[in-house]
Amino acid sequence: MLDKVLFYFFAGIAVASAAFMVTRRNVVHSAIFLITALLATAGIFLQLRAEFLFIVQIILYVGGIMVLFVFVIMLVNLDVALQQIQFARQKWVALIVALALAGQVGVMFWTSGKMPGQGLPVLTAVAANRLPLNSEAVAKSLFSSYLLPFEIASVLLLVAMIGAVVMAKKRT
């Protein structure tokens, strides 16, 4: 009962603020709605007893990436930005992307329950009023069954970071 109420509460907030995020004309308001959507998603993670994902979502996306977003937005002259046309005219590309996404979601619904669960972290049972130890579970699966993808992702991020530094550096 409480779970359902919480889920629909957070899901409603997430969807509504995502819609507002796209339709607002003011960029800062869009950023605020994006933050709200991300926080509501974090709420859904918590409702699903994934507290580690909940806090990582908040620390990384809201506390890290969104701060940089807002930082960049403030450097933009909003009065000029408001005069410009907001919506890019790329209807066909948008349609194809939306259809592809819908197809993906459809496939996920179709195969739900048949997805392979191999190597996914298994949460140990704990007392009813406690949450399972999921930071340990995430760490164990990341450093055992998913070690290679994890390392590849790390190297990719490192390459991106070095690339950014090289591009930002003044040429002498």
Add this chain to the structure above:
Amino acid sequence: MNAALQATLEFLKLYWAPLLCGVAVVAILPLIVGYIVLVERKIMADMQARLGPMRVGPHGLLQPIADAVKLLIKEDIIPENADKLVFWLAPVLSVGAGLLSLAGLAIGPAFQIAQDINIGILFVVGISALGIFGIVLGGWASNSHYSLMGALRSSAQLVSYETAAGMALVSALLFTGTLNIKSIVEAQSKEGIWFVLLAPVAFFTYLVASIAETNRAPFDLPEAESELVAGYMTEFSGFRWSLYFLAEYTNMIVVASVATTLFLGGWLRPFAGVPWLNFLDYVPPLLLIAIGAYSVLRVTKQPTQVQQLFMLAVAGLCFVVALVLAAPVVLPVIRPALREAVAPFYAGIHGGFWFIFKVSLYIYFFMWLRFTIPRYRFDQLMRLGWHFLIPLSIINVLLVGVALIVGAYFHLHGWGLLLVTTPAAILALVAAFLILAIEKQHDARQEQTAASDFYAG
């Protein structure tokens, strides 16, 4: 309808204690913050050889209440061209983030609002970092150049120092292997040594980074009054301004509590595991009795009767608290049969005392620094963060990890771990200074004109 009511009742039955504690914290915190401000003004006055507030109440003890009333009834001004909604939202966000992160802190083994969350320390750090949005959005919504400049500086500063603070937390967490606040303190009690000794470099990094994150002097560039009027809160007045103030001091309490939990042994008494030092348990009640006695002595010096009465009330409060603190220590001595019954009270009350004592010391250190060190320039601040603290903290994580492996190989525990962690700390410092020196040389060779002072105002 009935089912919903039942569910609500069930919810209240399970969670009435944390809810009540939460309401209590929200109600009492402004008062505590008011008195921290008074203490800060008194310390500032002391360091500048003057008296500080003396008029309202004996020694200015009622000053915070007078200030609060003044702020509450002040005119609430919203600038004409401000973004009204964001202007309204920003201070609320700042305070909300600070208050919410208090929920994860454990003031004693029993007193924690959100009991025993597994992600404990991450929750506190992550939620309190959200307060930055209040500052940034408030600065933007004011539609003023000073405010925007303050907001930009604030976000740049937070992003730069959060990495160093996070790395410092990681190197302390390597010793515990858990994020749960209770388990972190228990690990320190089991090792018999606080992590400030095992990871001194991490403590230093966290100390500097936490000053920068709470926008305190010498890193208070977002509100540098000599350059930016009042930075992001230039356009805020009255109650909204006081909300920002509340947020700043709440954040100070939060970072001090995180440092206390991770590095200073949380609610543990100094030398908690050493039996022949148990007489230290008598220090807290004796301290309060001494303060109470001093207040009684000062009663006759007060000019008016109201102030004399208030001084007596302060003394009475000190004696009551001293009695509460003394009871769990003295009772088992008189009647040994009570030892078992009194133990949880001892842990709760004395734990709370030591926790608050350490947090106060940390905040005192903040104030001390504020009145001692002049403000940094913005490029100096960025240089310190990126060229010194971040390399230092990353190297420190690496070396602490190596030290722990070596320590495990030789089966070192407690104070023995110092044999491996001290060389690691020294090595990390040497390496960081070496990097700094190489970069300085490099900069000198390039003969750059002054570093980019884009945000310098």
